[in-house]
Amino acid sequence: MSATDNSGHPFDDIRQIVAAMPQADQQAVAAVRARNGELTKPAGSLGRLEWLVEWLAAWQAKEKPVIARPLVAVFAGSHGVTAQGVSAFPDAVNQQMLGNFANGGAAINQICAAYGLGFKVFDLAVDMPTRDITREPAMGDKDAVATMAFGMEAIAGGTDLLGIGEMGIGNTTIAAAIFTALYGGEAAHWVGRGTGVDDAGLERKVAAVEAAIALHRDHLDDPLAVLARLGGREIAAMAGAILAARSERVPVVVDGYVATAAAAILHAIDPRALDHCVFGHLSAEGAHRDVLERLGKVPLLALDMRLGEGSGAAMAMGLIKAAAHCHAGMATFAEAAVAQKLD
Numbered sequence: 001m002s003a004t005d006n007s008g009h010p011f012d013d014i015r016q017i018v019a020a021m022p023q024a025d026q027q028a029v030a031a032v033r034a035r036n037g038e039l040t041k042p043a044g045s046l047g048r049l050e051w052l053v054e055w056l057a058a059w060q061a062k063e064k065p066v067i068a069r070p071l072v073a074v075f076a077g078s079h080g081v082t083a084q085g086v087s088a089f090p091d092a093v094n095q096q097m098l099g100n101f102a103n104g105g106a107a108i109n110q111i112c113a114a115y116g117l118g119f120k121v122f123d124l125a126v127d128m129p130t131r132d133i134t135r136e137p138a139m140g141d142k143d144a145v146a147t148m149a150f151g152m153e154a155i156a157g158g159t160d161l162l163g164i165g166e167m168g169i170g171n172t173t174i175a176a177a178i179f180t181a182l183y184g185g186e187a188a189h190w191v192g193r194g195t196g197v198d199d200a201g202l203e204r205k206v207a208a209v210e211a212a213i214a215l216h217r218d219h220l221d222d223p224l225a226v227l228a229r230l231g232g233r234e235i236a237a238m239a240g241a242i243l244a245a246r247s248e249r250v251p252v253v254v255d256g257y258v259a260t261a262a263a264a265i266l267h268a269i270d271p272r273a274l275d276h277c278v279f280g281h282l283s284a285e286g287a288h289r290d291v292l293e294r295l296g297k298v299p300l301l302a303l304d305m306r307l308g309e310g311s312g313a314a315m316a317m318g319l320i321k322a323a324a325h326c327h328a329g330m331a332t333f334a335e336a337a338v339a340q341k342l343d
Contacts, residue, residue: 010145011224014243018270021246024058031063038332048300049323052278056324059251059276060160067324070317071118072163072310073154073241074101074108077125077234079170080132084208086173088195093169094126101167101309108165108309115318117163122154124233126168133177134211137229144228144236151240155250162245163280163317164262165255165310166234169195175261176286177209177230181220182268183294187213192257192286192306223268231265238262246276253320255313256283256306260291267295278320281305281312 032054037043044050056065078094100106101121104113112119124147130138139147155162168174172194179190187209193202213220216229227236239262245252254263254277266273274295281301282288292299300316333340 010142011222014145014148014224015269017243017247018266018273021270021273022249024275025061026058028057028061028063029054032057032065032327035327038334039327039330040333040336040338041330046323046326049319049326052320052323053327055278056161056251056320059249061249064328065324066328067161067321069118069158070116070161070163070321071120071154071159072108072112072165072314072317073120073122074165074167074310075122075124075151075234075237075241076166077168077171077232078127078129079168079174079232080129080138081134081173081208081212082129082170083132084134084204085201086194086197086205086208087169088197088201089169091129091169094167097167098123098126106309107307108311108314111311111314115314115321117314117317118159120154122151122237124150124237130232133174133230134208134215137216138174138231139228139233139236141225141228144224144231147233147236148240148243151237152244154237154241155245155248159250161253161317161320162241162250163253163255163310163313164238164241164259165308165313166238166258167309168232168234171232171234171258172285173205173208174230174232174235175258176205177212178226178235178261178264179287179291180209180213181216181226181230182223182264189290190287194285223265226268227265231261234258235262235265239265242266242277243273246273250276252277253313253316254279255310256281256308257285257288258308259313260288260295264291264295278316280314280316283312
């Protein structure tokens, strides 16, 4: 799998990968449903947990799906748009948080430890911010595709369930700009308070998104152009990771508002591109519920979280692990000598 061929436009390579996506393994799904009917519980009594096992089976192509090497991948980037005063925190926090991740001091470290999840951070040149989207494109087309290719490496090493998250001061403004470009409407609908900006900061965020859309509006018909002009390196890398996971049959759990922006780019290219994804939680940031409805996705959790850094995805991955354990470990009616429902 390559996203760096030299022929044609660099976006062509991404479209070729999308066109070659594998589809769900329906035989594995049927096997899971058959076993569910034999387990010591009333039919359907585990609700969406039963569906989650079917989803795992469909994309792992295994009749008894397992989660042995789950990974939360967090992509960190920085953004030139912070010059517009769109964040309550300075850019220096990007580098400081990388150190906090490395020292095990962040919330995501604790959640991953609690649920037995692997954790890896990808530093996407946080000392070199992308360009200010209110003045020029964030990235060139080749840079955007190269960053997607970098993100594709996240699944190396036998990962069997991938959670994606991000960290980057200013990236809720970037996400809001992407959603405004993809879905239209007023910028204010898509903009939230991010790291906790005050009313004046919120006005600056809205103004920044409006300015970016006005500047780039003649180039926003192509979702990949939206990514390059309005996105960030962490968003491009997350999109690459989601796409590579599909190619390698790795199910994906998407985190919150910013991670969903990466997923929305792929969905805009092909609505089937997210069939192997579930969305970990409903973020309290921005119009996340609206975005998920447009993507046709129901989040697994709703905990009023808006931290980012993969925290909501990791919480949901603990739930998915429990679903897989129930399916694999529960006894059947025959094994437990438990009477089944009378006809």
